[in-house]
Each structure stands twice: as C-alpha cells, then as structure tokens.
Amino acid sequence: MSKDYNERLANIAITSSTSKIKKEFDSIFEGSEEKNNKNRRRWIWELIQNASDCTPKGATINIDLEIGNTEITFSHDGIPFTYNNLQDLITQVSTKEEFEEELTGKFGTGFMSTFLLSRIVRIEGTFTRNNGTSTNMNFTIDRSKRDYKGIKEQTIKMLDELDCLDNSSHKEQAVNKTKFTYNIEENSQESKEAVKKGGEDLSTVIPYLLVFNKNIQSISINGIRYEKGISKDSSRDNDQTLIQVKMIDKEEEKSTYVLTLRNNNVQVACPVEWKKDLNLLLFEEISDNIPKLFCDFPLIGSEDFAFPIIINSNLFGVTEDRDAIREGNEQNRTLLKEAISLYKDLIDICSNNIFTRNEFNICLFKKKHYKEIQEYCYDQITKYISRSPLIPINNSNNNYERKAYLNESGDIQIHIPTTKKENNSTAFWKIFSEGVFLDIPTEETFLGWKKVFNGNYQLNSLNGLFEHKTITDFNSSFASEEKIYKWLNRFYSLWIDDEGINEVIKSVFVPTQHQCFNHFKNVFYDDGIREDLKKILFELKPSCEKQLLNQCIESFNIYFEENASESQNTESCAKLIDNEVNRILVDETSGILERTREVQVTFNQLNDFFLKEPSLSEINFPKVFPKRMLVSSTTETLRRMEIAEKVERNGINLDEYLNNHQKIKDILESSDLNTEEMLNRLKHVVTPTPEMRGFVEKLLRRSVENVYNHLKKSKKYIIPSTLNEWKESSHTRTIFPAKKDGKDLIIVIRPTDNDQIIFYGEEELEALDSSDYELWTDNGKDHNCKEITLGELLKTTGITRIPLNKI
Helix, strand or coil: CCHHHHHHHHHHHHHHHHHHHHHHHHHHHHCCHHHHHHHHHHHHHHHHHHHHCCCCCCCCEEEEEEECCCEEEEEECCCCEEHHHHHHHHHCCCCHHHCCCCCCCCCCHHHHHHHHCCCEEEEEEEEECCCCCEEEEEEEEECCCCCHHHHHHHHHHHHHHHHHHHHCCCCCCCCCCEEEEEECCCCCHHHHHHHHHHHHHHHHHHHHHHHHCCCEEEEEECCEEEEEEEEEECCCCCCCEEEEEEEEECCEEEEEEEEEEEECCEEEEEEEEEECCCCEEEECCCCCCCCCEECCCECCCCCCCCCCCEEECCCCCECCCCCCECCCCHHHHHHHHHHHHHHHHHHHHHHHCCCEECHHHHCCCCCCCCCHHHHHHHHHHHHHHHCCCCEEECCCCCCCCEECCECCCCCECCCCECCCCHHHHHHHHHHHHHHCCCCCECCCCHHHHHHHHCCCECHHHHHHCCCCCEHHHHCCCCCCHHHHHHHHHHHHHHHHHHHCHHHHCCCCEEEECCCEEEEHHHCEEECCCCHHHHHHHHHHCHHHHHCEECCCCCCCHHHHHHCHHHEECHHHHHHHHHHHHHHHHHHHHCCCCCCCHHHHHHHHHHHHHHHHCHHHHHHHCCCCHHHHHHHCCHHHHHHHHHHHHHHHHCCCCHHHHHHHHHHHHHHHHCCCCCHHHHHHHHHHHCCCCHHHHHHHHHHHHHHHHHHHHHHHHCCCEECCCCHHHHHHCCCECCEEEEEECCEEEEEEEEECHHHCCCCCCHHHHHHHCCCCEEEEEECCCCCCCEEECHHHHHHHHCCCCCCCCCC
C-alpha cells in the first residue's frame, strides 16, 4: 500500500473519531436533566467495568478508589495497558471485537462519562509495547477542548505521544497497578454532583457487584475495604446461596449478607441479615438507588424496573447507554421468565419455613403501572405473593402464624390499618389490635405490608362495626366498661385528628346512655341534666335514653361547646317531660287512656320533685305543675295516706327510722369493721318494735314454707311428710334436719328480700360452721328458692381476701 493511501485511511479514522467524541461530549454536557443524572452516576461503573476486563484468566483483581478534596484516583492490579488499549481510549474506537474473550468495557464511549470529573486524566502504571516489552507509563488524556477542531488537534497529539511511548527505549521497572487520576480542585457544581452520586452508588451497590462479578475480589474506598467472605450453599436445585461481604475499616470488621438463587445463567438476589444464633434470615429493604438489573455490572437507570429484588444475567441484551435491557429482545424475555420462576421459589421458601422474617422487603414495587414485559412481571409476582402465606398475624397467644393476603376465593382476609396522616397509622394499629376484630399483621410488620398491598382498612371501616352494637358486645375484648369507654375515646380522638371533626360526624356511631350505638346525627349532648329528671324522662320516653350521648365519651366535647343547639340540659329535659305528662293527662281525661301502675310509679317520682323543688317546677313545668293534683291518682293518694296514718298511729319517727336504715346499711357494707364492732354499732341504731318483730316473723314463716315445698319436690332430699312435722323437728326457727344421698344434713334458711342475706342468730352461724350443711334462701317470689354456696357468697360479695388471724 502507498504512503498516501495509509495517510488517507488515518485521516478518515481521525475524522470519524473526532465526530464521535464531539457527539458524546454534546450528549454528556448538553443533555436533559434525566440524562445528566444518569451520566453523573455512570463514571464509576465505567472505570470498574474496564478494570474487570483487565482480569487475568483464572484470577481476580482488587480495586482501590480514593476520593479527596482536590483529586480522585482509581487503581486496579489487573493486566497492564497495551498499545491498543490506550489507542481505544484516545480515539474512542473500540477494538474489543478483535478479542476472542467476551469483554464488558474496553474503553468504549462509556468512558467519556468520566470526563464529568475532569477534562484531563492522568494514567500511570505499566505499559506493554507492541514488541512485548514493558515500561512505566505516565500518560495524560486531554479533553479540555470541546469544539471539533480542538478535539481533532488533541486526538492527533495524544496519538503521537502514544507512538513515542511505544517506541521509547526506557526500561524502568514496571509497577503492578494501573492508576487513573482526576483533578477536581476547580470542578463545576455539576462535576461535584457527579463525584457525590458515583461515590454513593458504589457504596450501596458494592455487595451485589462482588456477588455477581467473579473477577473482582475486593474494592476499597478511602481506606475502607469490601471483600467477598464465606458462602453458605443450599442443596436445593436452584442453587440457593448466602454470600458474605465483609467491610473492613482499620481494625473494625462488619459483615453484610446477600441471598441469591441461580439457574440457567440467571441470578436473583436480595440483602438479608443473618442471625446465626437464632437461625433466622431477616430480609432487608433494597435501597431506592440500587438498579434492579445487572449484567455483571449495574444497569444505571433500571432502579424502577418491575421486579421486587435484583436480577443478574451476563446474557442480557442491554441498551447502548447500559441503562436498561431491550424489552423486545426474545432472549431477555426468556431470562425474565426464569427470574420470575426463581423469585417464586424464594417466596415458597418463606411460606414453607419459619426461619425468614420481614418478607415485605422482597415484595415491594416502586410503581404500580407498567407496560409490556414489565407489566407481565408485575402481574405474575403480585398474584403469587397475594396468595402465599407470608404475613405474620397479630394474635393474643403469641404463636407465630402466617396467612396470605387473599383467601382461596380471592377475597381480602388480612386487614391493614391505614390513615390519612401517615404518623397516625401506628396509633390506629394499636387501637384496632386491642379490639381483636379481624386478622391484622403484627405491629413490627404492618407498615411494611402496607407498602406492599396499601392500607385496606380505614378508621371509618372500624366505625362501621359499631352499628347495631351495644357496649356489652365488647365485653369479651375488654376487662371492664371503663376500659371500653377509654378505648372508644382514643379511637374517636384519633379519627378526629386524622380527618377533622366535620368529616367524622357524617358517619360516626357513638354509644348512648342506653349503652347502644347510635348515629351521631341522632344524638344529643347531656349538658348536666339532673339525674332525677333524666330518670323520669327515660321511663316516660325510653327512646330518649338512646338519643343522649354516653357521658363517658369526651372526644366530642369541643364540638358541642361550639354547637350548643345540639345539647340537652335540665330545662329542655323538663320541657319534654312536661309535654309528655300533659299528653297522658289529656288522654286520661278524654277516656282514651287508663293509667297503669308503671306510669303511676313514674308520676310519683315527678310529684316528689314538685315537693322538693317547687320554684323550679313552676318555671320548668308550665303545663303540668298547675294541675299537679292530677299527677297523683285517687288510689295512689289513698295508699300514701294509709302509710302516713300507720306511721302516725304507731308513733314512728319517720326521719329517725330512715336515718337508722341508712346507718344500718352503711355498717353492714363497711369492710373495715369486725363482727363485734358491727354488733356494738347496730345496738345503737336498731330499736325492736312489735311491728318490726311481726314483719320479721312473717318473712321467716314464708321462707321456711317455700324452701320446704321446694325440697319436698326434689328426689335428692328426705324430709318429714308435712311442714308441721318438719317444724317440730327443727333445731331453731331457721335450722332444720334433712337427709341427702343417705347422709344427715343441716338446712339453714334465710330470707333474701331486698337482695341481701342477714344472719340474726348465733345458732345460724354455728350451723354454718359445721361441715354438713346447706344454706337455702327465698325472696318471696315463685320458684325462687335457691341454695347458696360459699363460692357464690364470695363472688357476690366480691371478697377476694379473707384474714385468718382471728379464726
């Protein structure tokens, strides 16, 4: 070939190279913000890719990155630079196709992104000449000019310098590292951003790079060394492996772990924490800036790809910018289907074992809407995880139980609390869990599963469970009514904080004084209504009890302060009573209605109020008070007059009698007094009278007769054939002999009028002190004789502590 022909070829090559370099510079420095962000993150991976391509066969390399305030140095101990390597870097015309082995980088156009750091790069290390000899190299790549002419001049100059290096006769001792140095002292803001992004990405992705790339043994960043550690393999067919990555900072060493499954040149991976002592794998969250796709190296830009964990395959067909795979490529589709199969295997491992935790971290997608092959991935995976038993259930017995999000019919069976304000979610979970209504995830995991499936149970959904309920329906979940009301106040207050009072009152059900739940729009606030009038109102109009807010509910107090018209007070309550009583009186006068005993009892309470509060009554009962004589019927008036006559005829001081009655009650209910003290105090207040003795005798005769008739009907007891015979054989008026199951037995009988038992004689207590006795009671009502056991006495009285020091 002629010299002129070679020169023309060289000129064509230079022209092509210059055009390519200018185009790349325009793309890097004048692209969109999205493109610029990718480039800022790309430089570190281009350097690492090229270093990996320099790995000797059958060996590994080590990489060292130092990021300082004025410069960045990147070095590796792989195969030294050759003439062709340096020529590729200068011209950006790659010769990697000439090599038989498959190389990832070889200084293609991706290397141009490193000029974001500095337009001038100094390369040091060993250089292998075309004749096979080696020498030390200190070569500068200068891209300070961006116009076509300047780029061409600099390219020609660097090629001349390359020829000089190749033809030199220097025989300096070769060094075993190749180092790139970028001066960043006078960097632009964009360059500083590139440095920051690249360093952040590398620190985050290092574990996966070491796991996926077999060429790299370690990477050091500013003295912190990351290297591969032990691998723990499984015997499963899909080559399940737990790989350790150690981080060594001076004398401190930490380990992270990556779980991988591999099959058919496809690998899926996710970060885990391995608690070796507990034999537990805890799945960790995958950082937002980690690419989901790797081709031995991360495809920067694939962070949003439709896959919950990371996929690696060196067979992926990638785009020119190495930021994605070609989704229309049939081989890529096959590889993704294999990745889905491996992912399902991982989910099965979690479903069928109890040594994994926090599975929600491997079920997260960044987006919910995809197209084409990504839509296929999303649909396949979400259907699988929603029907796999992955979610640990909150339960009171602390058993570790997991269920699927959907049941076999495809209906939701796991309820995930959600609120409008994110910081209210945990408070709602606690409230919801205390009620033990439906299956929900554990407190430690529900926020994670909420990210996966979204919250599906709102505050209003819980409110819907209250409709048609009463307070007693919650007894199984709470120890007392007081705790139920506290719980409801917490729920209402949280809901009001989350959505606002005006939104809550549109649908909220609240407990009333009838203890049932009613819609808020049908309920009034009880603004200090007098209890005596309220009792009368509820008896006359029972529906009113269902319309007054329970006084234990305090969450709506501020609302009612601002909306006084939705409150009821003593005056409005009196008005309702006045109207209702007046209506009854009118109907009675017209012969439409006849007064019942129950109505009269209520009217008596109203009359008592009239007598106690005449001034208030005249003001608040304008219809009924003027004709109050009609409130008490003739029969009722006569009954009361008879009682008054008896009191007067027997010389009873009624006030003293009532006072003594209350004193007796207080003494009997006192838990601080012993028996002797009680008796001494009772002597001062109990004054026997003929009437009282007669009343007591009557109660005893009735109770003895009723208990006798009850026992006579029983086949278990043997007692005399007549009541008189039984009385004649009695030990006292209240202690009688009997036989039960062939054994002698003592029967002690006491009346239980007013729902209480009072023992008057020492004989009764002595009888109860024996081992063979039964205590029988009667309250004067049909078929209401009852045996009382010691256990029932303790339960009824609430006694849980019995002092034994005086026995």
